[in-house]
Amino acid sequence: MPLKILIIGAGVAGPALAFLLQRADPLHHITVIERAPALRATGLQLDFKAQGTPIVRKMGLLEAMRAHRVDETGAEVIGAKGESLARFGIRGDSGTEGLQSGGFTNDLEIMRGDMVKVIVDASVADRKKLEESGVRGGGLRYVFGMNVKGFVQREAEGVDVTFQDGREENFDLVVGADGQNSRTRKMAFGDEISREAFKELGSQVAYFTVPRTESDSTLARIFFAARSRAILLRNGGRPQTQVYLFSQANMEKTKASYGKSVAEQKAVWKETFTGAGWQTERFLEGMQTADDFYAHQLAQVKLPALYKGRIVLVGDAGYCPSVMTGKGTTSAFIGAYVLAGELARQKSNLDAALKSYNEIMKEPVDRAQVISGNVSLPSSSLAVWFIRNGLWAASSLRIDKLLMRLMPQQTDEKELRAWPLPEYPELNLAE
Numbered sequence: 483m484p485l486k487i488l489i490i491g492a493g494v495a496g497p498a499l500a501f502l503l504q505r506a507d508p509l510h511h512i513t514v515i516e517r518a519p520a521l522r523a524t525g526l527q528l529d530f531k532a533q534g535t536p537i538v539r540k541m542g543l544l545e546a547m548r549a550h551r552v553d554e555t556g557a558e559v560i561g562a563k564g565e566s567l568a569r570f571g572i573r574g575d576s577g578t579e580g581l582q583s584g585g586f587t588n589d590l591e592i593m594r595g596d597m598v599k600v601i602v603d604a605s606v607a608d609r610k611k612l613e614e615s616g617v618r619g620g621g622l623r624y625v626f627g628m629n630v631k632g633f634v635q636r637e638a639e640g641v642d643v644t645f646q647d648g649r650e651e652n653f654d655l656v657v658g659a660d661g662q663n664s665r666t667r668k669m670a671f672g673d674e675i676s677r678e679a680f681k682e683l684g685s686q687v688a689y690f691t692v693p694r695t696e697s698d699s700t701l702a703r704i705f706f707a708a709r710s711r712a713i714l715l716r717n718g719g720r721p722q723t724q725v726y727l728f729s730q731a732n733m734e735k736t737k738a739s740y741g742k743s744v745a746e747q748k749a750v751w752k753e754t755f756t757g758a759g760w761q762t763e764r765f766l767e768g769m770q771t772a773d774d775f776y777a778h779q780l781a782q783v784k785l786p787a788l789y790k791g792r793i794v795l796v797g798d799a800g801y802c803p804s805v806m807t808g809k810g811t812t813s814a815f816i817g818a819y820v821l822a823g824e825l826a827r828q829k830s831n832l833d834a835a836l837k838s839y840n841e842i843m844k845e846p847v848d849r850a851q852v853i854s855g856n857v858s859l860p861s862s863s864l865a866v867w868f869i870r871n872g873l874w875a876a877s878s879l880r881i882d883k884l885l886m887r888l889m890p891q892q893t894d895e896k897e898l899r900a901w902p903l904p905e906y907p908e909l910n911l912a913e
């Protein structure tokens with residue numbers, strides 16, 4: 483039975499779900515709202531792991547994603563003078579056999595903006611094809627600059643939604659795909675449960691890009707600075723270089739900045755990183771004019787259930803594993819795939835579909851949320867010295883090869899065997 487569905491958030495999870503729902507039943511009425519005035523096609527490298535790749539292949543988007551793949555050839559730890567202390571997972575290094583193509587980098591790692599555009603464009607193109615082939619009824623629309631003001635759940639009658647412009651509309655199902663700080667989660671579960679579900683990992687991260695210079699290679703470069711700060715630089719053969727700032731310093735000020743303007747957030751990050759060493763001044767200067775700056779707390783979301791009544795959460799909104807696991811995007815795809823699959827299998831019986839979605843997601847969510855407790859960055863100068871030199875020694879002794887064998891990418895096949903993707907022929911996908 484076709485449903486009227488509202489998806490809140492046009493990041494990765496929201497459009498992926500819209501795409502899959504439409505494939506399953508072109509007569510669903512799907513509305514995706516995004517609070518930003520246009521598609522937020524920004525962000526740095528995102529990767530697929532384990533189940534992520536087969537889902538994208540089933541969606542028929544693997545080649546389109548691969549066309550945007552970044553060209554990253556390994557990773558390197560940088561010393562105080564910019565010298566290379568240790569190299570890991572260098573592509574073509576025989577010690578990294580068995581890793582997917584690049585060792586440090588996953589087989590399918592692309593810029594977030596490219597990924598979001600590929601999914602949204604594919605869902606819109608599918609709609610066009612359906613209309614051209616004479617399908618009448620159903621629909622898919624993306625509405626930007628739109629937010630929800632409130633919901634009233636009416637059991638079997640669905641959810642009455644009030645939008646920020648005062649308009650009211652009833653939906654059979656509302657999906658919160660609005661990221662780790664989800665407002666939908668707060669509105670559906672209440673402030674207390676939502677706050678309790680948000681587990682801070684004691685660290686902050688900022689992402690932005692700066693113009694590439696000759697020294698920016700295709701190696702990901704990691705620099706540890708004193709006072710629990712670290713910088714990751716990635717270029718991947720692109721005209722812009724990606725900068726990640728990780729910090730456990732200046733925590734209260736940084737946290738307080740999230741509710742403020744981007745300029746105010748940048749000012750706090752500048753204060754935190756000034757004098758950190760290496761090429762920090764270049765990055766901080768580039769940050770001032772970067773139009774893709776994005777910062778947030780490293781956190782996980784652990785809810786007792788992924789739905790309440792007819793409101794359900796997908797992606798970071800419901801079960802963010804944190805950026806540090808590298809599994810957020812794969813988990814977003816798994817959630818979209820399982821939710822669309824269960825709705826199709828249960829023939830739009832919402833109670834049954836949401837119940838099984840919640841059950842089925844427990845294992846992949848647990849498997850993705852591998853980090854617990856605070857993420858630690860070295861704090862004293864001695865600790866930084868130890869890390870830098872320890873890594874240099876490890877590299878010299880070829881312990882890096884052993885470490886690479888333990889990298890998460892290595893476990894992709896094992897992961898797929900441990901949690902095989904459920905099959906949903908009802909989704910009408912490629913295989």
Ligand SMILES: Cc1cc2nc3c(=O)[nH]c(=O)nc-3n(C[C@H](O)[C@H](O)[C@H](O)COP(=O)(O)OP(=O)(O)OC[C@H]3O[C@@H](n4cnc5c(N)ncnc54)[C@H](O)[C@@H]3O)c2cc1C
Binds near residue numbers: 664689796799805
């Ligand atoms: C701008 C941006 C840049 C990012 N950059 C990186 C990165 O470089 N590396 C990395 O690992 N992860 C990054 N992430 C997070 C990453 O995209 C997710 O962890 C992962 O892909 C899961 O995606 P998601 O769709 O669940 O959440 P997200 O990708 O966070 O998408 C959520 C979407 O919901 C929208 N939204 C939020 N609140 C509302 C609301 N109230 N109403 C309507 N829409 C709303 C947001 O604007 C966003 O478009 C970024 C996220 C964003 C939003």
